[in-house]
Amino acid sequence: MAFEGLTERLQNAMSKLRRKGKISESDLKDVMREIRLALLEADVNFKVVKDFVKTVRERALGSDVLESLTPAQQIVKIVNEELTKLMGEEATPLNKAPKIPTIIMMVGLQGAGKTTTAAKLAKYLKAQEKARPLFIAADVYRPAAIQQLQTVAQQVDTPVFELGTNVDPREIVKQGLAEAAEKKNDYVIIDTAGRLQIDEKLMQELKDIQAIAQPNEILLTVDAMTGQNAVNVAESFNEQLAITGVVLTKLDGDTRGGAALSIRAVTGKPIKFTGQGEKLDALDVFHPDRMANRILGMGDMLTLIEKAQEDYDEKKAAELAEKMQENTFDFNDFIDQLDQVQKMGGIQDILKMMPGMNNVPGLDQIQMGPEEMGHMKAVVYSMTPAERQDPDLLNPSRKRRIAAGSGRPIHEVNRMIKQFMESRKMMSKMSNGNFSGMDQMFGKGMSGRLGKMAMNNMVRKQKKNKRKRMKALRRRK
Template sequence: MFESLTQRLSGTMERLRGRGRLTEENIREATREVRIALLEADVALPVVQALIERIKVRAVGQEVLKSLTPGQALIKVVRDELTAVMGAQATELNLNVPAPAVILMAGLQGAGKTTTVGKLAKLLKEKRKKKVMVVSADVYRPAAIEQLKTLAQQVDVAFFPSDASQQPVDIVRAAIADAKKSFIDVLIVDTAGRLAIDEAMMAEIKALHAEVKPVETLFVVDSMTGQDAATTAKAFGEALPLTGVVLTKTDGDARGGAALSVRYITGKPIKFVGTGEKVDGLDVFHPERVASRILDMGDVLSLVEQVEGQVDKDKAQKLAEKVAKGKKFDLNDMRDQLEQMQNMGGIGSLMEKLPGLGQVPEHLKQQVAQNKEVPRMIAIINSMTKKERRNPNLLNGSRRSRIAAGSGTTPADVNKLMKQYMQMEKMMGKMARGGMKGMMRGLQGMMGGMGRMPFR
């Protein structure tokens, strides 16, 4: 998300950064470029006008022109105003109510509601340690009930069965009664969507809301619809007391107009953003971090959280202990490290949170995003015997040819992998000499190092 906006703004910000002196003309030129970039990103016109006006007022005042580093001061103003328009700070779900806390999910058909219910259930279970139940009140699309049942099994949360012959209100009433008996902390309700906003849909969801009295009513909207996302959210907000918005499919949205428009137009905070189809593709929305990413300052906090949350600490500890005892780092260990990188979304996912990405040519970013390097490396290691993985010294020319044929690669690819393995083994030896503390510190930095390894 925001790739095109970041690319457009990073040049403007870079020109400003080094300026020792700014004139009103410089500021006018910069705000004009920011306005064009925002409009091209499909940000709603009222949002663009309000944002530019606020930047101008602060920029021509004492805050920027009289600053010792006016270029930096103007960049800070732009970042602050982008943050403010998206809601200043992350907004938590309010679950401090007698159990079960009911979360009602609303939205149009195709926005990704059912998938989001599964993702949210996983997030609440793992990050907030809640006992979660999900229920489908979508009686118009029988496949929705089955889909939710499958997702519930996948993320290992309770599923309350329902069927198309029941009334939505009756389904949810029964689910709440069952959740109380089962000591469930959070009940997430999936509701029916329509292809467009209509009176019947609104009447049904209003009745459901009045009966259920949810603590959170989240509007799920496809970010790729741009300005329409904000308009649809506003229409729902007038019918229902929404408490927040979930933007889905943000990985397919290069412009990001919806994220910059929704809060301003609806007055409701964006609480989560969804990426991809995987059940772990739901993130808390942090406006200040997003603003930094838009201005090509990176998002190091999210990168640290991603590494901390997805690196298997037990495996890292075992590897540290193994190498600290003088045991050899082998290809099984290397495969573990590669698989953990895969779990974090690969090199592309890590790279997009680094500062200065806007200055990288688009074709190179695409190359990294589509890079099949890590899966290929894992395939090569998987083509080895257990004995070969434990003892890489066995890998002579004929064995390497066999491994290349088995993994669909070339002997040259196998040789490159072995070269990288030797570099990693050497690094492990150095870390081991620093004792256990040095080992753990080194392992924490390992992922970044692997991202720099050339393969093709």
């Protein structure tokens, strides 16, 4: 995953500070050196690194941080704030036209994922705004580009305007815009041609399309895997077209993350979305503050909650919270949760969004892919309905029967049932506001407090919703 190396290096640097009661200027100098090396290794632009380190150091020295009671936490706070500022401080919404259609022009080099990103964006707009977008297929050069757009467009149930490969892209855009006006589409997404590298002919065509379409957004799709080159590409496109924003793709790949930290500082243009994965719902609004938290190992509970809310209705979430509180969470609920985890991107990604979980030993060893989940489901499906509802029925003979029925070894069945029972107890404690023993999970530093604060907030919300439901029930009676 992106930023893993950077997160580890920064956390190591911060942990050295936390172990010291008093911090000298020499200690600060050593930590800033480690931060500088970590950022450079993550492929962050050299000038950006230089300015960032200078700013953090000046703030740490200039505000009596070193003399405070919690100097390490103060420095972590400064680093977090400056990382957030570096990436843009807050999420930047799409520019919208005062009247329909809002025109979005997608640009970028070949292989960056521009066409797939266009489809993800259409799906996002349909989900968020019940929008009716239209694609214009303006890439007439790349083999099968139009067919690729039609394939992904079909998956997101969005029409495509195309005139084949023998018509000038400028004419295609003109006629496509007329079609959108006639059909009253509220968004037009223009899929333009890319090249393996920037050339004069490509840029002139894009400038002509820009002049014809007068887009509200020019979104540059950039491959995060290309590191520092992604920043150079963004700078070149911005000089020629004055882009309005960036979509950073493949942020889930084996990338060092430097592009995300450099693009805003170098181009002055915001990262508006990130793409993580090939699925067409794998497009996230870019929140600089949340990304800074994740880089520093503080988790990202807001994104985690939003992802859960996308697939949960309030009634079902309330029922689940009540089951956790009453310790009646059963294996049927467990299967539902496995399905939700798969929809949300996998257990490893979810755990890394929880504050403090980066401190848990062995987290990087957790493997919970489709195969492992399939094994767990096989074990549950081999239980009787009564056993799924009441796990306390599972005695040794029943477990042997389940092992034979699921084709899994008995020790695996025993381990899974034991883990389920322990998890159920912990969920019940947490849902009732009992956080004793949670220091081991969340740690005792700033990230630990963030974790317990997030859990407390969730518990308070659950109890408030329960009170509302009880009042509504009494009124109906």
